[in-house]
Structure formats: structure tokens, C-alpha cells
Amino acid sequence: MSNKSIQAQLTENIKKICGEHGIEPIWLKDCGIDDRNRANKKQKKIWVRNIRDKGDYAAALHEIGHVIRDPDECDPLAVLNANLNAWKWARDNHGHEFDDKSWKRLHSSLSKYKADVSDLADAHEVHDLLKEAEEKVPSLKPVAPNLGTVRTSHLPKKDK
Numbered sequence: 001m002s003n004k005s006i007q008a009q010l011t012e013n014i015k016k017i018c019g020e021h022g023i024e025p026i027w028l029k030d031c032g033i034d035d036r037n038r039a040n041k042k043q044k045k046i047w048v049r050n051i052r053d054k055g056d057y058a059a060a061l062h063e064i065g066h067v068i069r070d071p072d073e074c075d076p077l078a079v080l081n082a083n084l085n086a087w088k089w090a091r092d093n094h095g096h097e098f099d100d101k102s103w104k105r106l107h108s109s110l111s112k113y114k115a116d117v118s119d120l121a122d123a124h125e126v127h128d129l130l131k132e133a134e135e136k137v138p139s140l141k142p143v144a145p146n147l148g149t150v151r152t153s154h155l156p157k158k159d160k
């Protein structure tokens with residue numbers, strides 16, 4: 001299959017899955033905006049970028065997972081858990097379609113949300129899914145359970 005027809009096929013899949021769950025997909029490009037993917041559970045809508053590869057495809061599945069599984073809270077741990085659940089939904093139901101780009105998208109997304117939570121328990125199950133991605137794609141940089149991403153933006157700037 002050519003790239004064009006693969007993209008068309010993946011796009012059709014997303015439309016079909018949305019249809020099965022009563023979700024309205026909105027293509028950011030049609031709105032003339034180049035924004036980040038997002039989901040609104042109350043409105044049962046997802047806003048997604050055009051699907052060029054399975055990374056984009058996995059990201060769109062993840063937004064569907066948000067509509068299906070999001071709680072109505074918003075502290076960093078709740079946000080991490082919501083994103084973990086959305087990725088789990090995407091992996092549980094469509095993981096057999098994931099390629100390296102899909103797993104990389106999952107890994108970078110969860111690493112980011114994990115870094116926002118201070119004192120995250122080593123046993124938190126986000127580490128299981130990160131590890132699973134690292135096993136699927138050996139080139140991924142492992143995210144240690146107890147370290148997270150080192151963030152320096154809160155440190156005072158040194159005078160030159």
C-alpha cells in the first residue's frame with residue numbers, strides 16, 4: 001500500500017472507532033488551526049491532527065481513550081492517571097496495530113505527565129506501561145521509576 005492509502009485507511013479507522021463510541025472527530029486542519037490534539041469528555045469530541053503515520057494514529061486513539069475514561073478531576077496525579085488510562089485503552093483495544101512510532105508517542109506522553117507528579121510511588125502502574133514501551137522499542141531511553149525527568153526550570157538562574 002502507498003503512504004497515501006495507508007494514511008486514508010488509518011483515518012477511516014479513527015472515524016469508525018469514533019462512530020462506535022458516539023464521538024465526533026474534528027480535524028484540526030479543517031479548522032485552519034495547527035493546534036495540539038485534545039479531547040472533551042462532556043462534549044464527546046476529539047480534536048486531532050491529520051494522520052500521517054501510526055504515531056499520529058496512536059495519539060488519536062489516546063484522545064478517544066480520554067473521552068471514554070477520563071475522570072472529572074485535575075490535580076497532576078489525576079491528570080497522569082487519566083492519561084495512563086487513555087493510553088491503556090488505546091493499547092488494550094488497538095495495541096496490535098502499534099508500531100515503533102506509536103510506542104514512542106505513548107512513551108513521550110506518559111514520561112511528560114509522570115514528570116509533573118512529585119513523589120510518585122515507584123509501584124505506580126505508569127512504570128509498567130513505560131517499561132512495556134521500552135521493551136517494544138529498545139532505542140527508547142528508559143525512564144527510571146524513582147527519578148522522572150529532571151526539570152531545572154524552577155531553579156534560580158545563575159548570573160553570568
Ligand SMILES: [Zn+2]
Nearest residue numbers: 062066083086
Ligand atoms: Zn492525553
